[in-house]
Amino acid sequence: MNVLRKEQAIKNKLSAWVAEQSSGYHADSVPFDLRIIEQRIITSVQIMELILFLEHLRGEPINPLQIKPGAFSTIDAIYQHFFVEDHAYA
């Protein structure tokens, strides 16, 4: 799978996950730049769930202590932080 298709596939999965948590959206209707924390679409409890989902997608554990502020602000930011940048999350 090329990089762009991989990016699209992961963001689609994240979008579907966010939609599943929030009654206001369908799976393919969550904009990738939507401020999901600021607009309270995702709560702090759901972030815990999101971390587990990200671990599932990445196939390795994430240590929340290593997560930078703003990492969960949008789907774009989540992708950038957990699938592009070389952070030592594990």
Add this chain to the structure above:
Amino acid sequence: MDNVVTLSQKLSKASVKRYSNPYLEFDWPEVLSEDSWWFSPELSSLCGTAVYDVLPAEQQQRLAFWELVNFFSLNIHGEKALLQGLAKRLYSRWPTEISEYLHHFLGEENKHMTLFGTFCMRYANKVYPSKAYSLNENHIQSVEDFLFFARVVIFEEFVDYYNLYMAKDERLHPLCRAINQYHHNDESRHLAFGRKITQQLFESHAGDWGEDTVNGIRRYLGDYIQATWKEYYNPWVYKDAGFNDFYKTYLTAWRHESQKQLRQKISSHCFSFFVTSGILAEEPVV
């Protein structure tokens, strides 16, 4: 705070009387026996699910070992937060007698963490990381104090159910029973203090907080309860226990009706306190 002071004095005396040295009390075997039970099967996060019922006994025992490592890990994370909060409140706004008891509370919690950490590092070579992630939320001091002790009560009520159950469970390895018993012995005092000061802080301040703040507190506590329970369901436990699709196993476990009933049953004593005190309007569904 008069009734909290009186209780603090009583609990300080009890802590002095029951002062213990876990470094001398525990024998740590070089190697653990693999055919032992390390976690009561009825408390397993997979108990009641179809996947658990068909597991051979040896794999149930392997899962039990990793569930214990997860239980001790979540205790470590909970107690780390507790130590920070207790230390912050030493010699602050309240009478000295309360600080005197906080010293015992801190010391005892530190000893518990030593036991949990020793077990995890010696036999599992790791402590599972917590998945708790806090969004920055600022509260006024009285709300912050109240929420801190309310979190203490919730966290300790849940772990104490497990401690007491496993301390009495004759199927479990003696080391596992002894650590659970040791923890329970101190937790009964910590819970008595936690409940008293939580109730006192709520009664003293709720009238000034106003309806919006009280409703916000109730939402926060509901979220905290959910987050606390989520820590008991860890996909990496299932991976270490040999499950292939460990994320799916996690989702199955968390959503299973028998697990919802187990959580509700374990939470009932805690919820009863919060509802009776008027802190929560109704028992949350977990």
